Amino acid sequence: MNDTAPLLDFRHMTVIKDERAILDDISLLVGADENIAIIGPNGSGKSSLIKVMTREYYPVADAPGLHMNIMGEEMWNIFDLRKQLGIITTDLQNMCLRDSTVFEIVLSGYFSSIGIYDDFFDVTIEMKAMANEILKFLGIHHLRNQKMTKISSGEARKALIARALVHDPKALVLDEPTNSLDMKSIDQFRKTVSSVAKAGKNIILVTHDLSDIIPEIKRVILIKDGKIFADGKKEDILTNENLTALFEVPVTVQKHGEYYAAFC
Numbered sequence: 001m002n003d004t005a006p007l008l009d010f011r012h013m014t015v016i017k018d019e020r021a022i023l024d025d026i027s028l029l030v031g032a033d034e035n036i037a038i039i040g041p042n043g044s045g046k047s048s049l050i051k052v053m054t055r056e057y058y059p060v061a062d063a064p065g066l067h068m069n070i071m072g073e074e075m076w077n078i079f080d081l082r083k084q085l086g087i088i089t090t091d092l093q094n095m096c097l098r099d100s101t102v103f104e105i106v107l108s109g110y111f112s113s114i115g116i117y118d119d120f121f122d123v124t125i126e127m128k129a130m131a132n133e134i135l136k137f138l139g140i141h142h143l144r145n146q147k148m149t150k151i152s153s154g155e156a157r158k159a160l161i162a163r164a165l166v167h168d169p170k171a172l173v174l175d176e177p178t179n180s181l182d183m184k185s186i187d188q189f190r191k192t193v194s195s196v197a198k199a200g201k202n203i204i205l206v207t208h209d210l211s212d213i214i215p216e217i218k219r220v221i222l223i224k225d226g227k228i229f230a231d232g233k234k235e236d237i238l239t240n241e242n243l244t245a246l247f248e249v250p251v252t253v254q255k256h257g258e259y260y261a262a263f264c
């Protein structure tokens, strides 16, 4: 892995499912220190793009000009790759809603499992110390011994961030992270993501909600029908015209301090 290489260097990437191009000739270069937000309507291809990053979906191998480097590497062991891209999705959160404690879920990140199985996993003192440190950094150490089923959605999402951070990943990939959170939880979650970005992790955010775009994200990519519709500086991309064309309803974008919101 090369720390100065682009985080993502995808060229001419097409993904076919059910004989349809769900990603259609995507080229995307994301720098080593860049944070990005990917925005698009339902079914536009956002989650599929993340699945290409995590090697759940593969592009058409013989597409002319295909190039797919992540952190300077073309070939990845899938487990190593997923450790470097800490993925936080609602699916993962649902899988983690079980009888395990927050601490066990965080530790299980070391084993790419969900929960700890004492007979199989050798949890070291160093792992426990690191998990405690991360829980403190994220302000949820007091939840350490709570069951995942007994904490709020916002707290559970922070626990998943902690689980991803045990590997000291290069990036956090957040797929619609504030879905189903109330306003206070959204505010706290955003602050958590900002603090992770400030600590030097890249943030790749997929969302419908412009207000999820933390100030540390300066670049926005709009996706429509599996293609990149617009890509550039946040202030140039988040316009009434672009969002209206993207969502095919009249959209008004407003800026509040360093945050954006959209109304239709």
Ligand SMILES: Nc1ncnc2c1ncn2[C@@H]1O[C@H](COP(=O)(O)OP(=O)(O)OP(=O)(O)O)[C@@H](O)[C@H]1O
Pocket: 017, 018, 022, 040, 041, 042, 043, 044, 045, 046, 047, 048, 049
């Ligand atoms: N494994 C698959 N087989 C067939 N079609 C698929 C598969 N995965 C995704 N698709 C289709 O590809 C399109 C893009 O899906 P994707 O989940 O990437 O969209 P999205 O932008 O994340 O949508 P949403 O905002 O609703 O989550 C959709 O039409 C979806 O039905």
